[in-house]
Structures are given as structure tokens and as C-alpha cells.
Amino acid sequence: MPLLEIENLKTYFYGDDTVVKAVDGISYNIEEGETVALVGESGCGKSVSSLSILGLIPSPPGRIVDGEVRFRDTDLLQLQPSDMRRYRSRRIAMVFQEPMSSLNPVINIETQLTEGMITQLGLTNRQAKDRALELLETVGISDPERRLAQFPHEFSGGMRQRVMIAIALSCEPDLIIADEPTTSLDVTIQAQILDLMQTLTRDRGMALLLITHNLGVVARYVERINIMYAGRIIEHGSSTDIFEKPSHPYTVGLLNSIPRIDRDTRSSLDPIPGQPPDLAHLPDGCHFAERCRNRIDRCTREYPQTIQVEPRHTSTCWVANEIHSNTAQPTPLMPKGELKGV
Amino acid sequence: MRDYIIRRVLLLIPNLFILATLTFFLARVLPGDVALGLVAEDGSVIDQEAVQVIRERLGLNDPMPVQYARWMLQLLQGDLGKSDVSDLSVVHVVAETAEVTFLLAILSVIIGAAMAIPFGILSAMMRGRWPDQVIRTFSAVFLALPNFWLGILLLLALVTWFSWSPPIFQETFLDAPVKQFQRLILPAVAIGTSFAAVATRLTRSTMLEVLNQDYIRTARAKGLFPNRVIIRHALPNAVLPIITLSALLFAGLLNGAVVLERIFALPGMGVEIVTATSERDFQLLQGLVLVLGAFVMVWMLLIDLVYVALDKRIQLE
Amino acid sequence: MITATNNPELSPTRANRTGSAAWRIMRRHPTGAVGLVITILILLFILSAGILTPHKYDRTLSGKAAPMMSRGFDDELLVLGGDELGRDVLTRLQHAGRTSFVIGLAAPLLGVTLGTIIGIVSAYRGGIVDLLVQRVVDVLISLPGLVLAMAVTLALGFSVWGVIIALSLNVVGGSSRVVRSHALTQSQLEYVQAARALGASDLRIIFRHLLPNSMAVSLVLFTVGVGAAITAEAGLSFLGLGVQPPTPSWGNMLTFAQQYFRFGAHIAVIPGLTIAIVVFAINLVGDSLRDVLDPHLRGRG
Numbered sequence: 001m002p003l004l005e006i007e008n009l010k011t012y013f014y015g016d017d018t019v020v021k022a023v024d025g026i027s028y029n030i031e032e033g034e035t036v037a038l039v040g041e042s043g044c045g046k047s048v049s050s051l052s053i054l055g056l057i058p059s060p061p062g063r064i065v066d067g068e069v070r071f072r073d074t075d076l077l078q079l080q081p082s083d084m085r086r087y088r089s090r091r092i093a094m095v096f097q098e099p100m101s102s103l104n105p106v107i108n109i110e111t112q113l114t115e116g117m118i119t120q121l122g123l124t125n126r127q128a129k130d131r132a133l134e135l136l137e138t139v140g141i142s143d144p145e146r147r148l149a150q151f152p153h154e155f156s157g158g159m160r161q162r163v164m165i166a167i168a169l170s171c172e173p174d175l176i177i178a179d180e181p182t183t184s185l186d187v188t189i190q191a192q193i194l195d196l197m198q199t200l201t202r203d204r205g206m207a208l209l210l211i212t213h214n215l216g217v218v219a220r221y222v223e224r225i226n227i228m229y230a231g232r233i234i235e236h237g238s239s240t241d242i243f244e245k246p247s248h249p250y251t252v253g254l255l256n257s258i259p260r261i262d263r264d265t266r267s268s269l270d271p272i273p274g275q276p277p278d279l280a281h282l283p284d285g286c287h288f289a290e291r292c293r294n295r296i297d298r299c300t301r302e303y304p305q306t307i308q309v310e311p312r313h314t315s316t317c318w319v320a321n322e323i324h325s326n327t328a329q330p331t332p333l334m335p336k337g338e339l340k341g342v
Numbered sequence: 343m344r345d346y347i348i349r350r351v352l353l354l355i356p357n358l359f360i361l362a363t364l365t366f367f368l369a370r371v372l373p374g375d376v377a378l379g380l381v382a383e384d385g386s387v388i389d390q391e392a393v394q395v396i397r398e399r400l401g402l403n404d405p406m407p408v409q410y411a412r413w414m415l416q417l418l419q420g421d422l423g424k425s426d427v428s429d430l431s432v433v434h435v436v437a438e439t440a441e442v443t444f445l446l447a448i449l450s451v452i453i454g455a456a457m458a459i460p461f462g463i464l465s466a467m468m469r470g471r472w473p474d475q476v477i478r479t480f481s482a483v484f485l486a487l488p489n490f491w492l493g494i495l496l497l498l499a500l501v502t503w504f505s506w507s508p509p510i511f512q513e514t515f516l517d518a519p520v521k522q523f524q525r526l527i528l529p530a531v532a533i534g535t536s537f538a539a540v541a542t543r544l545t546r547s548t549m550l551e552v553l554n555q556d557y558i559r560t561a562r563a564k565g566l567f568p569n570r571v572i573i574r575h576a577l578p579n580a581v582l583p584i585i586t587l588s589a590l591l592f593a594g595l596l597n598g599a600v601v602l603e604r605i606f607a608l609p610g611m612g613v614e615i616v617t618a619t620s621e622r623d624f625q626l627l628q629g630l631v632l633v634l635g636a637f638v639m640v641w642m643l644l645i646d647l648v649y650v651a652l653d654k655r656i657q658l659e
Numbered sequence: 660m661i662t663a664t665n666n667p668e669l670s671p672t673r674a675n676r677t678g679s680a681a682w683r684i685m686r687r688h689p690t691g692a693v694g695l696v697i698t699i700l701i702l703l704f705i706l707s708a709g710i711l712t713p714h715k716y717d718r719t720l721s722g723k724a725a726p727m728m729s730r731g732f733d734d735e736l737l738v739l740g741g742d743e744l745g746r747d748v749l750t751r752l753q754h755a756g757r758t759s760f761v762i763g764l765a766a767p768l769l770g771v772t773l774g775t776i777i778g779i780v781s782a783y784r785g786g787i788v789d790l791l792v793q794r795v796v797d798v799l800i801s802l803p804g805l806v807l808a809m810a811v812t813l814a815l816g817f818s819v820w821g822v823i824i825a826l827s828l829n830v831v832g833g834s835s836r837v838v839r840s841h842a843l844t845q846s847q848l849e850y851v852q853a854a855r856a857l858g859a860s861d862l863r864i865i866f867r868h869l870l871p872n873s874m875a876v877s878l879v880l881f882t883v884g885v886g887a888a889i890t891a892e893a894g895l896s897f898l899g900l901g902v903q904p905p906t907p908s909w910g911n912m913l914t915f916a917q918q919y920f921r922f923g924a925h926i927a928v929i930p931g932l933t934i935a936i937v938v939f940a941i942n943l944v945g946d947s948l949r950d951v952l953d954p955h956l957r958g959r960g
Contacts, residue, residue, distance in 0.1 A: 016687050056562055058554075060470055081568075088565030096563075101556040106578045115574075116564040167564065353794070361798045368807070371814035482946075486939035488890045490897060491931035494917055498927055596803040601894050605917060616898060619809055631806055638801035 001072070002029035003207050004053070004092075004175060009067035011045075011052045014060065018280040022048040024231035025067070030175065035198065035208040037218040037239075039254070040228035041276055046211050047097075049228075050177045054092055055084045071175075090120040093168035095197075097180035099160035103152040110148040113167055120171045135166040139196060158189040165197060175207040182217070194221055216258040219243065227251050230277055230287035237313035247315035247324035249294045286317070294319050346650060350643055357639055365631045366413050369624040375402050376426040376622040400426050402624075413628065422629040427621055432629035435614060440633070442610035446526050446533070446599050447592065453534030454541055455588065461538075462545020462584075466553060467572065477542065484539035490601040493532035497605060500528070529602035537595055545584050552580045582652055589645040593638045684951055691947025697940035701933075705760060708753035715750065748912075748929055755907035755930070758819060759937075762892045762908070765823045767884025770830025775877045777831065778838030779869050783846055783861070793839075799832030804891065809900045817903045822895065826888050834880045841876045842869050875952040882945035886938040893934050909934050 011023040022045040030036045040046045051057050053069050053076065069076040071091060076084065096102040103112060113135065114128035123131065129148070136144035139162040152160060161181060168176050178197060182190035194210075198221050201208040212218055218225065218239075225242045227235040227250065235248040246252045253272035274291040277283055283290065289299040298318050306316045309324040317323065377396040397403045401412065416423055422432035465477040500506040552558065553576055561575040600612030611630055618627040685692040781792040799807075808825035815821030845851060846869060854864050889909070895901035896910025904911060909930045916927035 051559075054563060056559055085565045085567070088563055090565060094560075094563045096556060096560060098556050102560045104557040104561065104575050104579070107575070111574075115566060115570070119567065119570075120565050164560075167560075171565075353797075356794045357797045357801075360794050361801070364798055364802075368810045372810060373814060373816070482942060483935075483939060486886065486935045486937075486942055488893050488931065488934055488938075490894055491913065491927075491934065494913065494927055494931070497917070498924060502924075593801055593803055597805045597891075597894070600803060600805050601898060604898060615806055616809070616900070619813060619900070627810075631802065634806070635798065635802045638803075639797065642801065 003032045003034075003072065004209075005029040005068075005070040006049075006053070007068045007070070009049060009052060009069060010065045011048050011057060011062060012065050013062045015280070020280045021231050021282060022062075022279055023052060024282075026228065026231070026233045028226045028233060028236060030207050030209055032174070033202075033205045033207055034224070035201070035210065035222045037210045037212060037222040037225045038228055039212055039215050039218065039225055042213050043276060043279070044228050045231040045279070046213075046228050047179050050094070050179050050209065050211055053177065054088050054094065055079075055081070056094075086120070089116045089168070089171045089173060091173055092175045092177060093171065093173040095161070095164050095168045095176060095178040095181045097183055099157050099164055100184065102164060103155075103160055105152055108149055108151055109155075109163060112152075113148070113163065113170060116167060117170050131170065132166075135170055136163075138169070138200065139163070139166045141166075157185055158193065161185060161189075161193055162196070165193070165200070169200060169204070172204070173206060175209065176201055177209045177211065179211045180213065181210075183213070190217070214258075215242075215254045227254070230282065231279055232287070232316070234288070234316045235314065237310070241310065241313045245310070245313070245324055245327050247309045247313065247320045247327065248288075248317045249292045249319075249323060250288050251315075252323065252327065253291075253293075294323060343650070347647055350647065354639065354643060358636060361635045361639070362414060362417055362632060363410075365628045365635070366410055368631060369627045370406065370409075372619065372622055372624075374622055376400065376624065377402065417632075422632070423625040425618075425623055425626040427623045427626070432626055435626060436611070436629060436633050439609060439611045439614045439630075442526070442603065442608050443596070443599050443612060444637075445522065446530055446602070446608070446610065447595050449523075449526055449530035450533035450537055450595055450598070451588070451592070453530055454537030457534070457538040458541030458545055458588075459584065462542045463549050463572075463577075463580075465542065465546040466549035469550065478546075481539045481542040484535050485543075487536065489532045489536040489598045490605060492535065493529055493602045493605045496528050496532055525606065525608065529599075529606045529608065532602055533595060533598040536598065537591060540591060541584075541588050544587050545580070548583045548587070549576065549580045552576045555579070582649060586645055586649045590642065592641055596634065596638070684947075688947035688950060690943045691950075694940040694943025694947070697936065698944060701756070701937055701940070702760070705753055705756035708750070708757065712747060712750045712753075715746075748926065751907045751912060752909075752929065752933060755909045755912055756933070758902055758906060758908040759889050759892055759910070759934075762819060762823050762826065762902075763885050763889035763937075766826035766888040766892075767830050767881050768827075769823065770827035771834045771877050771881045771884055773827070774831045774834030774836075774880070775838045775870070775873055778835040779842045779865055779873060781835065782839045782842035783865060783869060789839075792835075796832050796835055799828070800836070804829035805894060805898075808891065808895055809898070812895065812900055817901075819902060819906070822892060822901050825895070826891050829891065830880075830884050830888070834877070834884070837880060838873050838876055841873055845869055845872050879945065879949045879952055882941065882948050886941045886945065889934060889938055889941075893930075 006029065007027045008025050009023055009027070010021070010025050013020040013022055024045070026045075026049055028036070028038070038046050038049070048057065048062070052064050055076070057064065064077060067077065071087065076087060079087070103109075110129065110132060113132040114123075114125065117123045117128045117131060118125065121128075132148060133144045136147055141147055141159060141162055147155075152163075155163065164181075168178075176197070181197065182193050185193060194217070197208065197210075200206075208222075210218055210222055215225075215227075222239055224238050225236070226233050227242070227248065229250050235242065235246070235251045237245075237247075242251060243255065246255055250272070253270075256270040257272060272291055277287050277290065283300070285298075285300040285302055286292070286295075286304050289295050292299065294317075296318060302318075304316050304318045304320075306314050307320040308314050309320050315324070375397065377393045377400070394403075401409060404412075413423075422436070424431050425435060428435075461477050461481075465474045468474045558571060558575055561571045566575075596612075599610065600615065602608070603610040603612040604616065611634060615627065615630050615634075617623075618630060685695075777792060777796075781789045781796075804826075807828055808822075811825035811828060812821045815824060846864075851864060851868050854868060859867075892901055892908060893910030893913065896908045897913050899911075899914055901910055902908040912930040913927065916930075919926060
């Protein structure tokens with residue numbers, strides 16, 4: 001049984017006379033202790049989908065209109081706010097994109113790190129502080145005693161993200177959702193933070209959902225990948241499948257637009273033309289049709305069905321099988337461990 | 343940080359200089375002068391000779407630059423001069439009248455803030471729901487009511503139904519705090535409600551801004567109780583801007599005080615300024631306006647410095 | 660987005676589009692629309708002075724009616740009763756509205772215009788000019804506006820123009836500060852830097868770039884100023900230092916209210932209520948305008 005199972009989740013934002021379908025019927029799951037990625041361009045709804053899991057959508061204007069989010073057989077969407085509170089950080093913890101603004105500027109690190117444990121685990125102040133010291137050390141912050149008394153503005157961006165990770169780990173959750181955890185950090189720090197998150201969650205048997213716009217970054221960290229486009233998941237498969245046998249034109253486009261060591265260095269990068277569609281005015285048919293090189297007539301009329309191209313590898317495209325057989329040429333194995341995001 | 347404070351305090355000097363100059367010209371642009379009034383008070387026909395004598399005595403015949411220089415020199419010695427009419431020292435008059443005005447202003451702020459802060463926070467937390475609608479409607483209505491009219495109506499109601507009229511007495515606050523409070527409370531309510539109307543909106547928008555911040559989302563994601571998110575995480579970030587912005591409304595508050603003092607027959611600086619203006623008591627008028635302006639200036643500076651000192655996020659050049 | 664509608668190529672059916680845009684804005688901001696309707700109704704009421712009633716605003720009525728301090732409901736002739744001198748309150752309300760509205764519109768217009776120019780120049784020139792101008796603004800902001808206005812009206816001799824100038828001074832300080840801070844961020848933006856690098860003259864940058872971009876801010880300041888000016892005029896005239904009788908204004912109609920209200924509360928209630936309704940309506944318009952024009956606040960509140 002999966003740890004988390006999301007089914008047909010729909011989160012819409014209601015404007016004055018428009019409805020923005022930020023998340024429009026997505027389904028995926030995460031097994032215990034597994035690392036999964038949710039990949040898509042900014043604005044495709046991936047952050048909204050993760051905030052929906054914990055009921056953190058700003059409402060109004062946002063509203064979850066349909067779907068189920070089952071965490072070990074409990075539908076989180078049916079919970080009363082007071083029951084939902086118990087799941088936050090105790091079962092599912094989050095690490096946000098902006099370490100600069102995600103910590104409260106007027107509260108010291110100690111309080112921000114311990115308050116969750118005190119509320120959720122019922123620790124005393126003393127116990128919580130001891131654990132906080134441990135945690136800071138775990139995430140690689142030296143001199144934790146002094147650091148605890150400091151305020152966020154005394155930390156660098158990378159250091160703040162380490163604090164955020166410590167907060168996420170503090171209540172021993174079963175799942176950590178990291179929403180673009182490294183996007184706003186320096187490239188050199190990015191790998192450090194991702195390595196840290198991977199090691200820590202693996203050691204503790206925690207599942208990790210990594211949300212990113214950068215397919216290259218996640219390559220070496222995750223077991224399975226969900227590709228999201230315009231509010232829906234359009235391809236899902238194991239990391240190897242996605243990289244070696246992409247079966248959706250969008251995924252192919254994403255892979256072509258990142259530099260790869262296993263490719264001929266002389267071949268130029270190939271960005272996807274055009275812009276993602278306006279989520280308030282989605283086209284009929286496939287959302288990607290307008291930008292797609294493999295478009296056929298049917299694509300602009302009907303939204304494609306999800307096709308299983310291999311066991312545990314699906315693509316929502318009318319020509320998925322053709323793309324799959326085209327890309328599934330024998331190529332050198334994906335060089336795990338050397339591929340890094342740029 | 344230290345440089346910033348020094349800079350701000352040093353800027354006070356040109357500001358006070360400009361204020362002193364402005365008050366001087368503010369008085370001199372008034373048509374006529376005190377001498378005509380002083381003579382006519384005797385009931386006699388205006389005697390040109392007597393007028394000249396008085397003008398000579400008060401130095402009003404000197405050329406404008408000489409009068410200006412005299413005023414500035416006098417100020418440099420820390421002297422506000424004497425009233426042209428009563429011959430009382432201006433400092434004395436200020437001391438007598440400032441208490442009522444500032445007590446009135448402070449009481450109004452307290453009443454206003456006591457309404458504005460809880461209602462503003464409630465309004466922000468309930469955004470779009472009925473408590474928010476009710477609070478916003480009320481603040482829009484009270485914003486539109488002229489506070490002096492509110493004062494008149496309050497007085498009217500009390501006089502009609504309770505045959506009450508504003509007490510007149512000379513004791514200071516320390517001598518008779520209860521009495522003083524009794525006579526100030528109604529005008530303070532009138533000023534306080536219009537202050538609250540503005541401050542409620544201010545509190546609401548500041549609070550909304552804070553509730554939109556990423557760190558509030560973090561706090562909620564930790565599974566804290568909603569009360570703790572509001573009280574421990576949102577409020578401390580909202581309080582400082584709310585207080586700072588409210589403090590900037592203080593000058594406007596004194597406007598209300600000037601008119602309300604008149605309605606409730608309070609012996610304050612506002613009434614004194616109106617009298618001095620109509621009697622062309624230049625020295626007194628200049629002194630009163632200078633003190634009032636300087637007070638507001640120093641007040642705003644202090645608020646600014648407190649803000650800078652407390653807000654750890656502000657990075658100064 | 661504002662510049663886009665100025666471009667005729669982008670909006671072929673411009674009149675049509677402006678109309679539907681106005682309609683959409685009205686529907687999205689119903690309170691603003693209500694405020695606008697109330698304001699227009701009151702303007703019509705004021706403009707019908709001399710037509711709606713047969714009375715004169717400055718003439719004591721005598722004879723059968725003997726309306727001195729009569730209340731509306733016990734007087735067949737005068738809908739809103741008579742005042743302390745036996746003049747028709749309704750007629751006076753209309754004529755007073757003219758004065759109050761002229762002042763309420765002219766004072767912030769003058770003040771915000773001056774404030775905008777001062778703010779932009781101060782921000783753009785920077786340096787010593789900015790430093791000096793801001794000192795004067797500091798002083799203007801710290802003085803209670805009523806005190807300043809009192810002296811200026813007296814000096815200018817109590818005319819309507821005197822009051823307008825006096826009250827506009829209250830607006831100059833505050834509005835110049837707001838416009839300055841807006842213009843400061845603008846002048847650091849790339850398009851202004853680019854214009855400067857291309858050798859555009861100062862005047863051109865101010866008139867082509869900074870001024871048009873400050874218009875939204877100035878317009879909001881103006882709307883807020885109208886309500887404030889009507890209230891301030893009332894306060895000033897109430898003290899006897901504003902518009903002088905026999906010219907009626909909503910403020911000076913209240914001057915004697917305190918002495919005579921024992922005989923009829925209507926002379927205190929009616930002018931005050933009128934001011935409140937007008938200011939309320941204008942504030943509603945101002946709030947909606949702010950929502951429409953201020954992109955920072957859009958989608959919130």
C-alpha cells in the first residue's frame with residue numbers, strides 16, 4: 001500500500017470572472033521511504049498540488065474542488081482543520097522554495113525549530129532544545145548552541161535552507177515535501193542541499209517528494225518521476241525510463257533543453273518553442289498541442305488518453321507509443337551520479 | 343545604524359529653523375496687527391498716536407528683516423517671548439494649555455487604538471466574511487463623519503437628555519485627574535472614532551500583508567495551533583508597522599483637537615491659537631505654533647528611530 | 660497596460676472598449692459604483708439650486724410660515740425647516756453645496772498638482788534640491804493643517820479662493836512625499852536609466868516617463884483629498900475662519916448650531932449628515948479607484 005496516494009486532485013483559483021485551473025485532476029503515489037519527483041515549468045501547478053496535500057492553499061481564492069489525498073488510508077481532504085493540523089510536520093513536513101522569506105524574521109531560530117516538536121510531539125522545552133541542537137548539527141550547522149539564539153537575518157540563504165530542513169526533520173515525519181528547495185540558492189550550494197536531504201531521508205526511512213522545474217537536477221536523486229504540464233500529469237515512469245525512453249513530446253523537449261554529458265557536445269541545446277497556456281483559458285484538446293512537434297489533427301480536438309507504454313510507465317499523448325519506440329533506441333546508460341543541473 | 347540616528351537628529355536642526363521661519367511669516371501674513379485691537383478695547387475712538395506708541399513698544403514698526411532677526415535671536419536664547427496682548431510669557435501660556443491638548447490627543451489615540459487594533463486584526467483574519475464586511479462598513483462610515491460634528495452631536499445628546507454641560511475649572515490633571523478625565527472623555531471619543539476609522543483600515547491591510555508572507559505558511563505547515571500562528575508569528579510582524587503608521591497620523595489628530603476644544607470649551611492650545619490669530623497676538627501665535635510643530639516633528643523622529651532600532655530586518659545603507 | 664490602451668493600433672474600437680471596460684470595472688467594484696451614483700445625485704441636487712425651491716438662501720422668510728427654527732415636519736412650506744434666522748435650510752443646503760464642492764474639488768486639485776510636481780522634481784534631481792525640498796515638506800507635514808489654513812485664509816481675506824489655497828497647502832506636503840517615493844523607484848527603473856543613457860533631456864524624462872507613471876498615484880491622492888477637503892472646509896468655516904456668511908457653506912451652516920440646537924436639532928444634524936454622506940460616497944469611489952489603479956493592492960483587500 002502506498003504511503004501517499006493522490007487521486008484526481010483538482011485545485012482551482014476563483015477570480016472575479018475567471019477560474020484558474022491550477023491543478024486539474026492529477027493522480028500519483030509515493031511508497032514508504034521512496035524518493036519521487038514532480039517536474040514541470042513554473043506555473044504548471046506543481047506547488048499548488050503540494051500545498052493542497054496539507055490544506056495550505058490560500059482560501060479564498062483557492063479551493064480544492066475534487067479528488068482524494070489518501071495518507072495511509074486516511075483521506076486528508078475530508079479532515080477537520082484541527083485533525084489536519086496533527087498531520088502537518090508530524091506525518092508530512094515541508095521545505096519551501098524561499099529560505100529567505102520562509103523563516104519568521106522576528107523569532108529566533110530556537111523557537112522556530114522547537115515549537116513544532118513541542119506542539120506535535122509534546123516535548124518539554126528542555127527536550128526540544130536538546131533535539132534542536134542535535135538537528136542543527138545533523139544538517140551541518142556548526143556551533144549550534146550559538147546559532148540557536150540567532151535570528152534568520154544572521155544566516156545565509158544556504159544556512160537558512162538547512163534550518164528549514166532541520167525543522168522539517170524535527171517531528172520525524174513519514175514524508176517530506178520539498179518544493180523547489182534549491183532554486184533560489186547558488187549552484188554550488190544546490191548539490192550540497194540535495195545530497196543532504198537525500199542522505200537524511202534515506203537514513204531515516206522517510207519518503208521524499210522533490211518538486212522542481214529542473215529535470216536535470218533530480219536525475220540522480222529520485223526513483224520515479226512525474227512530469228506535469230498545465231495542471232495535469234502527462235508522463236510518469238521510473239527515473240531511468242523517463243531519461244532513456246521518454247514517451248511524451250514535452251518530456252522529450254525538456255530533455256533536449258538540458259545539457260547532457262552523454263550527448264554529442266556539438267549538438268546544440270534545443271528549447272521548447274512557445275509559452276505554456278494560460279491556465280484560466282485552456283485550449284480544447286491537448287494542452288501541449290500548440291507547442292508540440294508531433295501534433296496530429298486529433299490533438300487539438302480531444303484531450304489524449306493516458307497510455308501505458310510499458311509496465312509502470314505511462315504517457316498522456318495520442319502518439320505516445322510512436323514516441324516511445326522512437327526514443328527507446330539503445331543509448332549509453334544514463335550516467336548516474338555525473339549528471340547535474342545547470 | 344548610529345550614523346543614521348545622528349543624521350536624522352541633525353536634520354532636526356534645519357527642520358526647526360524652517361519651522362521657526364514659517365511660523366514667523368504665518369503670523370506676519372495676517373492682515374492688521376495687535377495694536378488696533380488693543381486700543382479699541384478701551385472703547386475709545388482709534389487714536390492713531392496710541393496705536394503708534396503700542397507698535398513702537400512691540401517693535402512692530404521695525405522693518406520685517408529686523409523683526410525676523412529678533413525672533414530668531416530670541417529663539418536661540420531659548421525664549422519664546424511675551425504675549426503681545428496679555429504680557430504673559432508665552433512659555434507660561436504653553437505650559438497652561440498644552441496639558442489639555444496633549445491629554446486630549448493621547449486619550450484619543452488610546453480610545454482609537456483600542457478599537458482599531460482588535461477590529462483591524464479580526465477583519466483581516468475574517469477577510470471576505472461577514473465580520474470583515476461589518477467592520478469595513480463601520481470604518482468607512484466613521485471615516486466620513488467629521489469629528490467636530492460628532493462632537494457637536496455628543497454634546498447635543500448630553501445637554502438634551504442629561505442637562506449636562508462641559509465643566510469649566512482650572513485644576514491640572516495631577517490635582518484633579520477624575521474631573522479632567524470627565525471633561526476630556528467626550529471630545530476624545532469624537533476624535534478617537536475618526537482616528538480608529540483610519541487605523542482599522544491600516545491594521546487590516548498590514549495584517550493581511552503579514553498573513554500573506556511565506557513564514558506564516560511555514561508556521562501553518564508546522565501544524566501549530568491557529569492561535570499561535572496569529573499571536574506568535576503574525577502579530578509581532580504587524581505591530582511595528584501599525585504603530586509607526588498610526589503615529590504618523592498624530593499631526594492630523596491635533597487638527598481635531600483644535601476644533602473639539604472649541605466645542606467643549608476646553609482651555610487648550612487650539613483655542614489659544616484661534617484667539618491669538620484673531621487678536622493678531624503675533625508672539626503668542628508664533629510660540630504656540632512652533633511648539634506644536636516641533637512636538638510633532640520630534641515625535642515622528644522618535645517613532646522612526648524606535649522603528650529602526652526594533653526592526654532587525656531593516657538594512658541601512 | 661495603461662499605455663496599451665493609449666495606443667490606437669491596439670484598440671481599434673476604442674470608444675466601445677472603454678465603455679465596456681468601465682462597465683466591467685463598475686461590476687467588479689459595486690461599492691465604487693454606488694459611491695459614484697450617490698455623488699452624481701448630490702451634484703444634481705446642488706445644481707438644481709434656485710430651481711428646486713422658490714426661496715433665497717440669504718433671505719429671512721416672514722409671514723404665515725414664520726419658519727424661524729421650524730422643523731421640517733411641522734412646516735408645510737419648508738421641507739427641511741428653517742434655520743436660526745428663518746431661512747430655508749433646504750435652499751441653503753443646495754447653495755452651500757456649491758461652495759463646499761468647489762472648494763472640495765479645487766483644493767486637492769491644486770494641492771496634488773503642486774505636490775506631484777514637487778515630488779517628481781525632488782526625486783529626479785535628488786541631492787541638495789531633494790534635501791532642501793524635503794525639509795520644507797517635513798515642516799508642512801508636522802503642522803496641523805487647520806492652523807496653517809487659518810492663517811492663510813485670514814491673510815487672503817476669507818474668499819472662497821482664500822480657502823482653496825489654504826486647504827491646498829495641507830495637501831501639498833503629504834502628496835509630494837507619496838509621489839516622491841513612487842518617482843524614486845520609477846527613476847531607478849531600467850527604462851528611465853535607458854532613456855537617460857540615450858541622452859533624453861531632463862524635461863523629456865520627467866514629462867514623458869515620470870509624470871505619466873505618477874498619474875495613477877496622483878489620481879488616488881486627489882480622490883482621497885476631495886473628501887478630506889470638504890471636511891476640512893467644514894471645520895474651518897465652523898470656527899468662523901473659512902467661508903464667511905452670507906455665502907453659505909456646509910461648514911458655516913454649523914457655526915451657530917451649537918448655540919441654537921436646543922430649539923431644533925435639525926440645524927446641527929442636516930448639514931453634518933450631508934457632509935458625511937458626500938464624503939462617504941466619494942471615499943467609496945476613491946477606494947475602488949485605488950483598487951483599480953494600484954497594482955500592488957490588486958487582488959487583495
